[in-house]
Amino acid sequence: MTEWKSMDIDLLVVGGGPAGMAAAVEARQAGLQVLLVDQRERLGGAIYCQPDPGCAPVAMSARHRARWQALSREFAASGAAVEFHTSFAGLDSEGLALLERRASAGEAGRVLPVRARAVVLAVGAVERIAPLPGWELPGVMSAGGLQMMMKRRGAVPVGRTLLAGSGPLLLAVASQMVALGQPPVAIIERARPFGQPAELLKLLATPGYLREALAILARLHKARVPVLHATQLTSIRLAAGGGLEVECRGQGDERRFSVDRVALHDGIRPNDFGLPGGAATGGPVLSRAGDCREALGAVAAIEDGKRAGREAARMLGLKLPAMSLQPVKRERRAQAVLARLFSPALTTPPADLPDETVICRCENRTAGDLRGLLAGHDGLSAREVKLNGRFAMGSCQGRFCADATVDFLRRCGAGAEALEASHLTGRRWPVRPVGIATLLAEGGAAADPASVIRIEEE
């Protein structure tokens, strides 16, 4: 055992989801020394998030269970070093990977600069959330956030929950809620996924998906969960009693729900915000894997992780064949079918949102503010929207507003440049805010030697 600071780490893997774990396994097999870090306290990532101690795991389909078991077995046997409660804060201009050991009651946080020869970023996806009036209220969460709660606690939070937005995740979450004995009040889906039989048939090419979908639908049907298609939420308001009043609009009719909780979801996208793009001169070989490269789901994440692990070994000079991209391509085709099935029949263009709709929650900037900024201005650049409008300028650094802001700008015909969310979010470290005390507490000077990252030497 040696202290990390005296080590030359071959490969740093950021993220302990399926992609990161698979990358670590593959790289270990190639003979690299691997350190994997995750901000949380256990492996599994989004899909294989494990329950809190003493809580029952949420049921998983047999094929997912088998995959997870195989992957965690391989990982445990791989000999990769793991550090939990450690988040990647970025890569500095000298090529140092900055790892933030997060504070706990007994230990102050600190930042460990690590020199790695290669870095695989596998930090997963984030959800898209289309803004609507009231999405920022307590009681409203993302469907993924709700799922995370259920996976960790093995139970659905008490109260009436409405699921809304678009995408297969809403159905998956609803099905898990049913399995846990507490179905949602309804699912409000903007798309009309059964309106395209030709697309549905294409799912036959991926029987795994089809079986899973049928099982979910059967369960929802049996539990009589109302699924409203081509319908969307128009507003969420705090009710006098502390609950939420929700309005939605479908084909011609309007409906109201009184609920305790609303879970929103409009698809997922890579969590690539602020991540370094190219390598710094003299810095590590950089790559991305899994959902943070392209959000294609768990099967693709494992395959893509293996590919990235192998690729890192090749880039570091090991003579190994490249891996086939075939499995990832198959998943991409399947995801494309799903995306078409869930292409919304109905959306409020962001430009039509009421003025008071919060777009950037961190900085509390609204649709009205964005309209005001654009008024009388042609071809505003992303930089101006950020600097003068403060969109994507707050602590989440655009993770939940950059897409909506860019969508708004595009539909208003603004933008001298081809606008992308990354123009608003940039590529800077820290990729997330880091405590100043934490930044100043140097890893090398750790008081407690047991808490210093150690790596097994061959």
Place this chain on the structure above:
Amino acid sequence: MLSPSFHNDAAPPVNDPGHVVIVGAGIVGISAAFFLSRRGVQVTVLEAAAPAAGASGASDGAVSVASKRPGLMMQLGLAGIATYRALASGGVLAGEFRERPTFIVASNAAEAEVLAEHAAALAGAGVTVRLLARAEITGLLPMVSEEVVAVARVEGEGHAIGYRVVERLARAGRFTLRRSAPVDGFVRDKTGRVTAVSTGQGGLIAADAVLVAAGNGSERLLGLSGALIPRKGQLLLTERAAGRLGAPAGPLMSSRYLLSKGAAKGGPADAARSFGLVIDPLATGQFLIGGTREDGVTNTHNDLAAVRHILREAVTLMPDLARLRLLRAFSGIRTATVDRLPIVGAVPGAENLFVATGFEGDGICLGPFMGELVHRLICGEPAAVDINALSPARFTPRAA
């Protein structure tokens, strides 16, 4: 030194300069465009990227002479402050210019000595400045470390955010602004007069007069080879303190800053990388903390060593900062000159070609004033300040 009514001066110039093309939409170019267009002059601003894409959008916003020595730069700085005041009360920059004192702090006896001498020099130049007694420091600046031995409180200063000023003036002015329009050269007639500017994509744009306010891009356009030095500055921005810690009424500037900036005698201003600490409390409750001076460096990256160095000094001066999170680190590139003076005036050999650049770490303070001043040069009117010492003639051969 300034004509007191300048901010209301919207009368057309006696000799209309015709179509003026301005290269660069930083604070200097946009200020000049604002003042020209207000008097009815036709102006087109050509910007390589986007407004405030250069230093003006990646800087602090001290509108201040606190670090200056008596002399021309001090005189210009005072005119800069006066211009902000006028534009703020005149409406265009209302709410964007915040008046506040600057606190220069000394953490040891040697620094205190430099500070006392500096304060005397400021006072001699007519600046209101007061050295605070130790008891006063505790009362007025309870957030500073006990190691602080002396503080000079400089009055009559303020703060403005570069990109906000650019935005306001661009909105208020009536001129054409073209983004993503880099200028790559000029067309001249036999006498040397510029007749058009050429842009990479759009061909030629006819011009009756041209102002180059392109920051570090000015060197290549004007052949000022060797005159300009890009000087990188790393800056750090905290999250909003949201009432969790007390903010001083104005920026805290380490008196070592005087040395770093070369304002005080004998400072190591020529070191390749130097640090000068300023902790600037922003209206949002955030703190902007700077910074470095890195000569010849043009990348806008941040390195852990510099960030830690800046933060360590900041926390030493104001310990509570350790409780905040760092939200963002970024860098801007100042345009410095080899003789430390800006370059402003008509370019020798081309009577209708003007330049205004080289403002190093003072361009936010000086920008609107320089815009006003240059607009007069372009209109053939006398400048409010004698700027002969700033003439580009000192770098360009007469026969260019």
Place this chain on the structure above:
Amino acid sequence: MSASFFFWRGEKLEFQPGQTVALALEAAGQRDFGPSATGLRQRYFCGIGACQGCLVRIDDTVVEACLRPVEAGIRVEPLVAGPSVDTDGGRHD
């Protein structure tokens, strides 16, 4: 499992070891985590440390409640003490 406690706004709340602060607060029926720095409310949202909507203070430093494991005796406070400051998110600096 024996009960453990932590403090939310000075109030003693029970939690299960291994839980995050956010889930412990939710389980105790607390879903409004207090004012945000710009006049909205802090609350659990994404569960993965991305949205910064669940920021709270522990030992006077700001942390994501959804990432921080709850520990016995810790004192968790809202991001902003008292009523929110700077409700005008539009003051630009």
